Amino acid sequence: MSRIIVVSNRLPSPRSSAGGLAVALTDCLSATGGVWIGTSEDIATEPGQRLRPLDETESLFVKMGFDLTRQEHENYYLGYSNSVLWPVFHGRADLMDYREEYDISYHALNARLAAMIAGLLRPGDLLWVQDYHFLPLAAELRRLGVSNAIGLFLHIPFPDTNDLQVIPDHVELLRALLDYDLIGLQTQRDVNAFLGSCRTCAGAELMIDGSVSAFGKRTAVASFPIGIDTEGFALEASRTLPPRHVEDPERQHLIIGVDRLDYSKGLPQRFLAYERLLETHPELAGRVSFLQIAPPTRSGLRAYSEIRAELERLAGCINGAHADIDWTPLRYIHRALPREQLGSLYRRARVGLVTPLADGMNLVAKEYVAAQDPENPGVLVLSRFAGAAEQMTEALLVNPHDRGAVAQAIHRALRMPLGERRARHASLMRKLLEEDITWWSTTYLKRLRDTVWHRKIVTAQSELASQIPG
Template sequence: MAGRLIVISNRIPLEGPGSGGLVVALHEALTDRGGIWIGAQETDADTASEKFTRHEAPGYEKLTFELTAKDQEEYYLGFSNSVLWPLCHRRTDLIDFESRYADGYERVNRRLAHMLAEILEPEDRVWVHDYHFFPLACFLRELGVKNRVGYFLHIPFPNGSDLPALPHHETFIDWISSYDLIGLQTQRDVAVCLEFFRGHPKAELLLDGSAKYGSRTTQVRSFPIGIDVDVMLQAADARRADATLRLGDGERLIIGVDRLDYSKGLVNRLKAMESWLQHREPDEPRATLLQIAPPSREKVLAYREIRDEMELLTGKINGEYSEIDWTPVRYIHKPVERELLAALYRRADVGLVTSLADGMNLVAKEYVASQDPEDPGVLVLSNFAGAAEQMPDALIVNPYDVDEVGEAISQALRMPLDERKARYRELMRGVQEQDIRWWTRAYLDALARCPVNLATETEGSCD
């Protein structure tokens, strides 16, 4: 197909191709197809430029649009992360809204739409990523853009019953119906999205599973994101982990790796560890939970509160259950480099992924990919993580039931080798078949097949 691939994301690696599965996949897609990657860059200026800044990149272009300090506060920390993030993660009680946040969100998206419309060529395809840009296609359509515009939401799609908590929520359907293809992580999210369309008096569902609103038709599909399996395999060296951890003889390792975020169920996870310690049989081996939780959005009140709660609970558990030569919880509140993480995954007897709401959760897949096929660990996985749809051979748990998670920890630590191997084989097969490159191809192929919507008008208003 002629035309360029234009990728839009809030974050963009400016030094080299970057690291991480998604970043590597987008880099490879653009290198293979040619195109442009557009992302945000902070500026000290009081007013953001109306022009992109170009950056060197082999095989394709990188462009950045500016975010002023005001944009950062209102568009990013404000509307994106204090309104949309809790909305999509079923925590409307944590929404912290001020009217200026909505103004900033619209301002940045409108500015980006105008800048993008100026450089688009007729055959270009636009691939927009994540909740920072819900209204971008709507603003592009207002400007007369007819190009195929796809969207991928990396986090859960918001429940229709929660959407009234969104300021000016009546415009949300105009935002999402302006895309030709909405990509979501799970079939559960697809059902939620289609139900949202079904419940709108001016929308209808078509026989092919697409949604029609006004004169526009939108495809809604599930594209579960994967990982770069080879990268994890190459880095997974348990000897490095042993040298770093210095566990006691016979001591088992449980690992959790998450950003410090209320959606990850970290407090409940510590309580589940406490439950396991309370019910641990005298002949059960010692186990240490290594919880790595790098800081995230610490300017947002809810994140500061969970940090304080984690520190208090870790101290309480260790104070009650530690012994002279054993500390049950090791809590690390800083980033750990990727190669060491892969080694820690391989060494860990249990991978604990107990999020309360998650689009996918790639830690679950990275843990499986890092295992020794001859002596694999056991994945304990929340039924609220998107990964649970693809990974039924994990021990699936309700993260709100801390006793159930504690029992799953005990089951994982006692699981016979034959059962661990059987579960690992099925999990690894899925991780390999639907890796990050599969995800990129599947989405872009689906976008290329979308019928061209010649109409640019929306049924309502974008703001």
């Protein structure tokens, strides 16, 4: 069986509980004796030229790391990846900070990584690249003569044409992307955005089978909405006791939000919507509590320090205006909690508040539903701009920019009759069980293999046709 070679910015950490992606990739890599490649936690003084095996003797697959220099961390990671691609792909082109040194470092890192990977590949290996850090990686590998099947899965949204064109080298990015055999996106909306950009910016031809042809290349494009380990997460949540001092559900309803601290998550808008709820429904005083968990991320960038300061200010203002001696309406925690503790909190919460301004999928929405007690489930209030909204239509879908509508949805969720809550939850769970994390990885890899066979057949047919006398 051919190996699967996964490339991601980070490797799974043995020190933390495995999330859905780590579970799925670990399973498929273990089955083939594959390799997982990612950045190490070390900062090097000089760019390394070889992948370093990481010693984990109990693993059924190999983990290999590569070091970043301090300059690469600043320019490739914080710079081009997270100051150019991240804001543009999340509809915040106004926050883009493009610098030529970022662009140079991003492409140089991908070229260096391609050279390291090329020496590792065997005939028949499938290379599966994860996310926006490595958009040019396939092009760099093709330049080195690599003919193996290479697929990309983009975990974040794909921008519309107008946003994409803000990036100075957007045409070259599209050209590089078409060196992948298969591009997997989270939603059909993302597929449409990608195809529209290819048509507008590269004059691409859209083929009847859903592939796109431009620059003399042809690439398959499809949506593969990522799932979670639905059964495993549900079981874990049902077995774990909630933390001490969590409110009595008979006395006070818990509303929960869990997000990395990022401007794409709509956290200030969420706080203001909760404030609107308290203003318009004073009878809820002392009867509801909103817990927002927002672990830090990319703390070296100014936009993140600004949103942290804004959230701390809003939390103080809301509590100052509405709190009582025995009631704190909003609790804001700026650190990560253990995964199993989150599951128990989700199960305890009457409302899951997931309201990003833009999101590739949002697995918190799926984890919240999976964690619920089916006999007495909570209600998911979900932004229609999260990728999960395409699948999770039984949630209460909202526009996160409309604080009044979000407040009304929370109020509706708090008052929703048990029968309706059960029906919505059962329908959502059916979808989460059908399209879980194993379905995602299996479906993607099958499509990648099928794409390779299709390419071989087309190539053989073309060669045969060229040999027939005209």
